[in-house]
Amino acid sequence: MIGLANGCSATWHANRIFFLTVAAYALAVVFAASHWDIPLNLRIYSRPFLLFGFGVTVILFVVIATRVMLERPARLFPTLGRRLRGYDVVNRLIVGVPVALTLPVFFSLFTSMKNGLSRIVPFYADTTIVALDRAIHGGQDAWRVLHPVLGAGPLTFALNFLYNVWFAVMFVVLFCVTFSTGDERLRSRYLVAFVLTCVLLGNAAATVFASVGPAFVMPFYGNDTFFPLMNYLQATNAVYPVWAVDTQRMLLAYAALDGPRPGSGISAFPSIHVAVAMLNAIYLWRFSSLLRWLSVAFLIAIELGSVHLAWHYAVDGYASMLATPVIWIFAGWLSGLRRWPVAATAVS
Template sequence: MKAAEFRSFWLSWRANRAFFFVFFFYILAVASASAFWRIAVDLQIYSDAFLLFGLGVTVILFAGISLRVMLERPPHLFPALWDRLLANRLPERLIVGLPVALALPLFFSLFTSMKGGISRIVPFYADSALITIDRAIHGGWDAWQILHPLLGTGPLTFALNFLYNLWFIVMLVILFCVTFSVGNGRLRSQYLVAFVLIWALLGNVGATVFASVGPAFVMPFYGDDTFSPLMNYLRATNANYPVWALNAQGMLLANAALDGPRLGSGISAFPSLHVAVATLNAIYFGRFGGLLRGAGIMFLIAIQLGAVHLAWHYAVDGYASILATPVIWICAGWLSDLPRQPVTADVAG
């Protein structure tokens, strides 16, 4: 191995060792659970989706950099563009980021396979207890009933649904930026390790231990009409303002009747991964302060409100995620033993 190749390998390993340490144990856990409970695992569910997303983000970034260079009107465009890429540490970003980027489709495919297999491990049972706990916290009311006088209008429902769907793009963009960041090695490692632990511990283990379907599905799964007024409101609103949550919930219900994992399949309520990831991002952005900190907190609040108002979750699902995520963040910090470096103001590194 040449010196340059060895240096690249060492740089990549040093930056990603904590991530791959956790990922390796996740693979072993999924393999064991799959074999024991005979859960179907598809390793390529997200391969095409991540390829398209990666290509799209790459094209947008390079187009933006190229436009900035062209506006400066250098005498020689391509040498100037190459110099700009080197100034932004592109080779180092690729060395550090590509191994993680290539592993992420596999990680999400394993996660979705396990999420879809929850009912093979334990039947859904916890909704009644979660409804009782939720009401105890909120003075005998379901959380959506408290929020409905504030949020129960078409425009607000549409806005919350838009933000709730935007969560997927926000999550992937931030994950992409952190993956290819080089400004603060330990903070990057802590985020990536926490990201994996959140999905594994909360999205797989927690969702299995507290197997539940959420307000939108208590009727089809249990024959319980507790949340029928909320679902009726959402359907009535959908006649004038698009409520995409209804389509997504219908797709999940249809997939639940089929064998094998599919893109975006699997039903679980407690705890809320949407809220957990939004909490993780709020913690991460809090390191940079100012506008980013405020944006992270406001987005977290919107996701928690949308999760309840759109019948995806009980409020307690989000509360549990908000409490558990900082603990996972701290544990991820212990696992990320890269030397501490000053936090810079560059979110992308």
């Protein structure tokens, strides 16, 4: 019983601000869903997270076991056990598993709200955002500025590949942070910042600036402004895979259905893809120079891809790059509140 109590205390100590932030968001979602009749589904991502978590665990164990076997120890299993203990596996599980179990519920709530944003505020802001985007880019749409450089099939394919890899990068960084035990305050800051980035930008700001993005202005507004870009993407897709074209069709089909589904919900301003890439760049900046500059290059690629693939206006990404550092600072302040006397009961 003492061990269980200590484990629960350690879990709460490490994750308190994260849990409180998610709980506050859940209460807000329940209220909004009730008020605007938004369908909720808490199990959208249960299976994907289970499969991803299992896959990451297996890969990690295989890597550790392979390293041990290459050393050819006299006693394999005792050596493997010591190596696992050296990775602080028990404490990683104590602080990480509760967060890993909470994340699919959080993502399900987030997707449910994103899918129902148009019930709160109908899409209206695209015309204004397009005008702002053109004012910033010399009177042209941003995609036209980029097209002379990016408008080639292999480059479009490469950007779309990176844009899809974003999901894997997001989950890998999120899981690594979730099960980290080095810098406790940094871990809390990232997890809280991640939640706040999704909530404040992906739900709140997306509701205030309700917009659909270049790929959807024709079906939603009857506006053919981005018809040349869509024609280019569809023509390129006949030669090189441009998965964005099929995904956009899928999202449009989902928009005609009732209830959330994995990845459903149309929203342009601001860009969550860019916001998460920015958050990861901020987090990884303190590590090796390789991770630092790879994260910056990835951020740039995501911003370019978001425009070139007709997902976003350029200003959607600019707004995310400006807002995310503010959220990071705020999350750092929140994480500092963890230095309360009750934290002293946690297991070291």
